Amino acid sequence: MESRLFISPAFAQGAPAAGGGMDAIIQFVPFILIFVIMWFLIIRPQQRRVKAHQEMIKNVRRGDTVVTSGGIIGKVSKVLEDSADIEVEIADNVKVKVARTMIAEVRSKTEPVKA
Known part of the structure; x- marks a missing residue:
């Protein structure tokens, strides 16, 4: 049981x-x-x-003020459409190459070219 x-x-x-x-x-x-x-x-x-x-990186133009991811602020002096690099002037006559992907912010944009 x-x-x-x-x-x-x-x-x-x-x-x-x-x-x-x-x-x-x-x-x-x-x-x-x-x-x-x-x-x-x-x-x-x-x-x-x-x-x-x-989209921001694609629209970077010469004369834009940019901030890199490392904190460097400079003005874009040269942009090559085919290249992954841009040239940024960080001081008078001091230019550095920066990878486009390292741009964190575009502070001031230039006026578009007038036709």
Whole structure:
């Protein structure tokens, strides 16, 4: 009699649930919601910032005042369209080559060329 009472709860716990497939889907709903929230709070804004930075770099022109990611402020003296580098004048007669991707900010833009 004792062994029958001891074994019975073990069999009852191992019994499969009637809606097993639906339970699995419901367990994934929180993970899907977390991913959607992460997409709108982290991934999407980061993609927008990267796109805006690439647009800013593409539109750098001679005469613009720029700030590099290292904190150097200078005026763009030479821009080569095909090159990944630009020439920045940081003091009188002191010009340095800077990688376009290292431009953190364009402070003052030059006027567009009048036709």
